[in-house]
Amino acid sequence: MSVRKKFIEELEGRKSFLLGDEACAYGAIYAGCDFFAAYPITPASEIAEKMAEVLPQMGGKFIQMEDELGAISAVIGAVWAGAKGMTATSGPGFSLMQEGIGYGVMTETPFVVVDVQRSGPSTGQATKPSQGDVMQARWGTHGDHNIIALAPWSVEETFYLTVEAFNLAERYRTPVLVLSDGEIGHLREPFVFPKADDIEVENRFYGEPPFFGGGGLVPPMSKFGRGDFVHITGSTHKPNGLRDVETQSVHDELVRRLYDKIEKNREKIVKTNLDAQSGSKFGVISYGVSARPSYGAVLQARRKRIKVDFLRLVTLWPFPRNQVREFTKNLRAVLVVEENLGQMVREVERFAQCRVEFFGMIGGRTPSVSEIYSALKGMF
Amino acid sequence: MAENRLHKYLRKEALPTSFCPGCGCGTVLNLFTRAVDELKLDVKRLVCVTGIGCSSWIPSPHFLCDTLHTVHGRALAAATGVKLYNPDLTVVVIAGDGDILAIGGNHLIHAARRNLPITTILVNNGIYAMTGGQVAPTTPKGVRTTTTPHGNPEAPMDAAKLVAACGAKFVARWTTYHIIPLKSAIKNALKTDGFSFVEVVSQCPVGYGKLVGMADAAQQLHYYKENSLRIDSLAEAQKHPDKITVGNFVTL
Ligand SMILES: Cc1ncc(C[n+]2csc(CCOP(=O)(O)OP(=O)(O)O)c2C)c(N)n1
Numbered sequence: 001m002s003v004r005k006k007f008i009e010e011l012e013g014r015k016s017f018l019l020g021d022e023a024c025a026y027g028a029i030y031a032g033c034d035f036f037a038a039y040p041i042t043p044a045s046e047i048a049e050k051m052a053e054v055l056p057q058m059g060g061k062f063i064q065m066e067d068e069l070g071a072i073s074a075v076i077g078a079v080w081a082g083a084k085g086m087t088a089t090s091g092p093g094f095s096l097m098q099e100g101i102g103y104g105v106m107t108e109t110p111f112v113v114v115d116v117q118r119s120g121p122s123t124g125q126a127t128k129p130s131q132g133d134v135m136q137a138r139w140g141t142h143g144d145h146n147i148i149a150l151a152p153w154s155v156e157e158t159f160y161l162t163v164e165a166f167n168l169a170e171r172y173r174t175p176v177l178v179l180s181d182g183e184i185g186h187l188r189e190p191f192v193f194p195k196a197d198d199i200e201v202e203n204r205f206y207g208e209p210p211f212f213g214g215g216g217l218v219p220p221m222s223k224f225g226r227g228d229f230v231h232i233t234g235s236t237h238k239p240n241g242l243r244d245v246e247t248q249s250v251h252d253e254l255v256r257r258l259y260d261k262i263e264k265n266r267e268k269i270v271k272t273n274l275d276a277q278s279g280s281k282f283g284v285i286s287y288g289v290s291a292r293p294s295y296g297a298v299l300q301a302r303r304k305r306i307k308v309d310f311l312r313l314v315t316l317w318p319f320p321r322n323q324v325r326e327f328t329k330n331l332r333a334v335l336v337v338e339e340n341l342g343q344m345v346r347e348v349e350r351f352a353q354c355r356v357e358f359f360g361m362i363g364g365r366t367p368s369v370s371e372i373y374s375a376l377k378g379m380f
Numbered sequence: 381m382a383e384n385r386l387h388k389y390l391r392k393e394a395l396p397t398s399f400c401p402g403c404g405c406g407t408v409l410n411l412f413t414r415a416v417d418e419l420k421l422d423v424k425r426l427v428c429v430t431g432i433g434c435s436s437w438i439p440s441p442h443f444l445c446d447t448l449h450t451v452h453g454r455a456l457a458a459a460t461g462v463k464l465y466n467p468d469l470t471v472v473v474i475a476g477d478g479d480i481l482a483i484g485g486n487h488l489i490h491a492a493r494r495n496l497p498i499t500t501i502l503v504n505n506g507i508y509a510m511t512g513g514q515v516a517p518t519t520p521k522g523v524r525t526t527t528t529p530h531g532n533p534e535a536p537m538d539a540a541k542l543v544a545a546c547g548a549k550f551v552a553r554w555t556t557y558h559i560i561p562l563k564s565a566i567k568n569a570l571k572t573d574g575f576s577f578v579e580v581v582s583q584c585p586v587g588y589g590k591l592v593g594m595a596d597a598a599q600q601l602h603y604y605k606e607n608s609l610r611i612d613s614l615a616e617a618q619k620h621p622d623k624i625t626v627g628n629f630v631t632l
Contacts, residue, residue, distance in 0.1 A: 035465050061464050066490040070457035073450060073487075077429065077461030080448055081469065085461075103451050224446040224462060225469055227424040231391070231441055233449040242393060242441055 004029070004058045011193040018191040020155045020184040021088075024114055025050035027162030028086050030199050033112070034060035035083035037074035039067050039093060042127050043182040044116035047088035068093035072100030075111050080232060082223040084166060084204070088114035090182075092123060094133055094140070102141030103234040104175035105258060108212065108219070110204070112165045114178040116185040119364045128364025129182030131288055131339040137177050138317050144255055146262035148269060149177040149317040151288040155189035161314070167202035168269060172261050173218050179316060181339070183289040183366055213239030213254060217261035262318055270320045273312035274327065280307040282379055283327060285348055286337040287313040289366050294337040296369035297376050306380060316344065321351045328352040333379045335359055337372055355379075389413045389423065394441035399434065402597025404556040404582030408474070408503055409438045411559060415566040426470045429459040431479035433510045434584075435503035438474045453484030456491040456500065463496045470570065474501045477518040478508045481539055485517075488539075492546035492575045499569045499576045502539055505584035513587045523591060540579050544614055544630045549574030551614075551630035555581040555604035558626060565628055574632070581608075581624055 008030060018026070025047050028036070036051040038044070048064065055062040061078070065071040068089055075085035089097060094115040104111060117133045119125035133140075137149045148168050152158040158180055165176040207220025211230055219239070222230040231241035236251045244250040262269065275298070276283075282301075286294035291312045301308040311327045313320055324347075328334050333355040336345040345358045359375040361367040390413070399405045416423065426445040430436035432452035440447035450458045455473045463471045473480075480488050480502050491498060507525060508514040514527040518539070522531045540553045550572040554562035562580060569576035583589060583600035594600045609623040617625035 035461065037461060063460065063464055065457060065460070066486050069454060070460070070487055070490070073454035073457035074461030074464070076450070077448060077458035078465035079461075080446075081427075081462045081465040083461075083465045099451050100454070222446075224427045224448075225425050225466065229391070229423075229444050229446060231447050231449075233440070234451055235449070240393075242391075 004032070004034070005196065007054070007058045008196045012195050014193045016191055016193070017188050018155050019046055020152070020158045020180060020187050021046035021116065022050050023155045023159040023191060024088065024162045024178065024180065024185075025054065026193070027159040028112065028166065029054060029058070030196065030201070031163040031166035032084045032201055032203075033086050033166065034058075035075065035078040035085040036060070036087065037063045037065050037071040037078070037085070038087050038089065039065055039071050041090045041093045043118055043129070043185045044088045044090045044114065046185070047114060047116070068096035069100065072097045072113065076100060076104060076109050079109050079111050080224055086112040086114065088116065090116050090118045091120045091133060094136065098140040101175050102143060102145065105141065105145045105147070106234045107232050108173040108258070109175065110169035110173050110221075112162065112169055112176050112178060114162070114180060117179060117181040119362065125364040127182065129289060129339065129366065130362065130364065131181055131290060131343070132362075134179060134316055134340070135343045137179055144259060146259045147177065147317050148172070148174065148262060148315070149179050150314060151179045151316050152184055153288055153291045153312065154184065155187055156191055158184060159191065163199055163201070167200065170202040170204055171218070172265065173221065174262065179288065181289050210239035210241070212237055212241045213257060217257060217264065266318045267322070269315060269318060270323065271314040272320050272323045273314060274310070276309040276327070277307050280309040281332040282306070282376070283309040283311060283331045283334040284337060284376065285311045285313065285324065285327070285334055287316060287344065290337045290339050293367055293369045293372050297372035300369060300373050301376060308376065313344070319347045324348055324351045325353060328354045333357055335376055335379060337367065339366060386413050386417060389416060389444055391441050391444045397442055398437065400586045402583065402585045403434070404505065404580070404584065405435055405438050405503065407556040407559065408501065408580055408582060409442055411563040412438065412474070412501065412566055413443070415563055415570060419567055419570055421470060421570065425468060426472065427462055428472050428474060429455045429462065430473065431455040431475040431484060433476035433479045433508070435474060435476035435505070436479060438503070439472070453479055453482075454487065455479065456484060456487035456498070459498050460491060460494070460496060463498050471497070472499045472501065472570070474503065476509065477502060477504045477506070477516045477539070481517045481537060488543065489546050492543045492548040492577065495547055495549060495574045497573055497575070499572070500578070501566065502577065502579045503582050504539065504579055505582045505588055507584055507588040507591070509584045509587035513591065525591060540577065540629055541614055543577040547575070548577050548630060549632040550576035550628070552577070552628040553579040553581065554626050555608055555624060556583055557601045557604035557608070568628065568631070
């Protein structure tokens, strides 16, 4: 039995009181992550600390790099050497990683980037949570591209979405982002380690060249040392990996395929959580940490016999546009709750079939149930 | 093109190279190829990691092995990931002075300190060639470049000295004129069990030579011949700031 399997077997069934960041690290381990590089930053450091403890025990590699540019680059190098790789950071480090994320998109390198969001801009409130990076997650790296980003709302979900992030990364050969936040990352909740057999793990598909196009939406991977003489570049390239930065059709074909492999699988990728009742006229849409009090406010309204529907975005990108359309179809108004000054609400506005209201809070505090309920009442 | 025994090491689709006439990158490719051949390295287990710049094109796309052409400055960080994950691979970084010393300088310091067995070939052409002749951290004081039109006010850095100070196991500097010792330095570097660093002072007649009255590659090579001084000790080398000091400075 592999060391990894044995390690997981010892965890199975164990009840623990786990930190969100630790759940992320364990999720990565279950998903087969065997390489982790990072640079310390609050509130993400606990992920690195857990990986530093655990990975060497199971034959994996951990390295603390000299900065986040180095961390994401080391992950990219390791992945092409055959690793399942992850890095974890927060706002300032996430900014530094943007070029590497774009490189990952263009070279179709599967890896996971965790952004435990904190209050910005800049060093802002370094120890406080926020949801201020959701648009940066979508558009932070330059150029036309598509991206997958998932937002957990609990410790347990951080575990499962990290596994999911690895699986999506392999399935679509692309970087996948986990957008946690300082609140969820530093929250402790009860967690029972699942059986490894109950966790679906997507393995890398190694195949024959071409490795960068030529047929379907997702080409097979290569890895160093196989004798493929693979040529990897972030410049526009032909299916064989060699550069062609002049021919319009080569760029168009490549970048459109990279875009389409996520776009055309939108419905397979997107996950939402719906709690709707027939005849509701009002709804709340939220995600991540702010979905917790949002749901509380929905339940409070229901206790007062006001029907309010609830939609939680588990996948932030690609945006669950059809789910939002459907959710708002028969509503009079929907309240979008975020810990920022209004980011995902813009996306909701693009697809909502009803009036859209916004409740945002910044300053490092998650809004309370009663604050959201007050905002909700204003819509009735 | 006449078939040469060493052509099997090159990616046919990438030839002829896109280097300008007289560029030193061809010499580095030539010597690197010979070093690999003479050491009988298994090219299937060789990974060349590069950054962005003309020098990064030496192995990628030209050398037929696994090549990872990273973003500007990050070659050593990516190489660190490759080598750490699979120590059985031979990992080589080839890139320019802008890439390795400026935007990626921090990775160089830490790669040398970590001392993972990675061979770095720094192509020091004294300029940012790919972007059209801007000042580099290696440009001598006073030289007029496109971004120092009044003369470079800054002093150049001594990369070999820096890397030696950080603990690298093998550190050498040669010029493209010194093809025999340069080739053996590359071979020594490839055999080093620890971080190895070969700085190659290399001509860029189009981007640099013309700025200093040496628009012809032969003039630059002649200059290297006349103005270099072989000294195998870095401490001694410091005493000759007017020379291009060359030698195998660290051989641990
Ligand atoms: C982040 C980033 N900044 C700037 C550039 C533009 N750029 C490309 S190559 C280069 C410098 C090239 O100089 P050097 O590394 O010395 O290589 P050379 O072309 O001289 O061999 C620069 C600044 C870039 N590609 N990426």
